[in-house]
Amino acid sequence: DAKTTQPPSMDCAEGRAANLPCNHSTISGNEYVYWYRQIHSQGPQYIIHGLKNNETNEMASLIITEDRKSSTLILPHATLRDTAVYYCIVRVANRADKLIFGTGTRLQVFP
Amino acid sequence: NAGVTQTPKFQVLKTGQSMTLQCAQDMNHEYMSWYRQDPGMGLRLIHYSVGAGITDQGEVPNGYNVSRSTTEDFPLRLLSAAPSQTSVYFCASSYSTGGDNYGYTFGSGTRLTVV
Numbered sequence: 702d703a704k705t706t707q708p709p710s711m712d713c714a715e716g717r718a719a720n721l722p723c724n725h726s727t728i729s730g731n732e733y734v735y736w737y738r739q740i741h742s743q744g745p746q747y748i749i750h751g752l753k754n755n756e757t758n759e760m761a762s763l764i765i766t767e768d769r770k771s772s773t774l775i776l777p778h779a780t781l782r783d784t785a786v787y788y789c790i791v792r793v794a795n796r797a798d799k800l801i802f803g804t805g806t807r808l809q810v811f812p
Numbered sequence: 813n814a815g816v817t818q819t820p821k822f823q824v825l826k827t828g829q830s831m832t833l834q835c836a837q838d839m840n841h842e843y844m845s846w847y848r849q850d851p852g853m854g855l856r857l858i859h860y861s862v863g864a865g866i867t868d869q870g871e872v873p874n875g876y877n878v879s880r881s882t883t884e885d886f887p888l889r890l891l892s893a894a895p896s897q898t899s900v901y902f903c904a905s906s907y908s909t910g911g912d913n914y915g916y917t918f919g920s921g922t923r924l925t926v927v
Contacts, residue, residue, distance in 0.1 A: 735915075744816075744902050745855065747915025788854065800904075800916065801871070802847070802854040 704728070705789045710807040713783075719776040721806050723789030726770045733792045734765060735800065736774045738785040745788065745802075748774065779810045814838050818903050818919035825893040825926045833888040833922050835903035841917075843906045844886040845870070846878065848899040849921075855902060861886055893926045900924070 706724040713719040725734060735750040749756055749763045751772070756763045762775040776783055788805040819834045837844065845860035847870075857870030861880040875897060877889040886905075890897060903919040 737916075742900065742921070744904075744918030744920050745916075746918070750915065800845075801857060804854045 704791045705803050707789050707806045712809050713779045715810055715812050719779040721774040721787050724771045725791050728769050728791055734772050735790040737788045740785040781810050784810045816905055816917050816919035818922050822923050829893050830891050835886045836884050837905040841905035845904050846888045847902045850899050895926045898926045
């Protein structure tokens, strides 16, 4: 079973920050949090990942709470092209590269 | 650099037919995997491989076979197609088989219909 909990859907106005939450209360110390998105029916796209420190790249920022039980993906200036399903995934420790997907959050960016 | 290439993009099979979905990557990734995605659902892991000659089962392996004879290719075989296997199939690959991993690269998918 997926080890993450995400809201099924969210809306965001274009140009505003989109903050997508994820709960992973049973995360182990050596497990990473990954975020992917899937636009329409395309293959998922990697966004960002982290272990315990906050991370930022050209696409987004990842904020992980100190107890690591939850995280937030931030798209600083959402555009219509960011409309997608966003998946928060905890990588299973000691099982090389096994990503288990949940149902994700459907983000709708509106004009 | 083509990334992950899946063929065919679309396929219609009759119940009981067999076929192979092809997946190739040119990034020298050790890890490759196959997922299926049913309408309105998330991705479910079918099989994965951590390197040539090594494969393992995922969440939903029944009805599918895989092999990994080279680093580049990871074909998925349906021996006797069933309507329940109607789905979109995605192949993915990545560097590293442990520790901190880079992101996975996904193919564009194969849309399979079994009638």
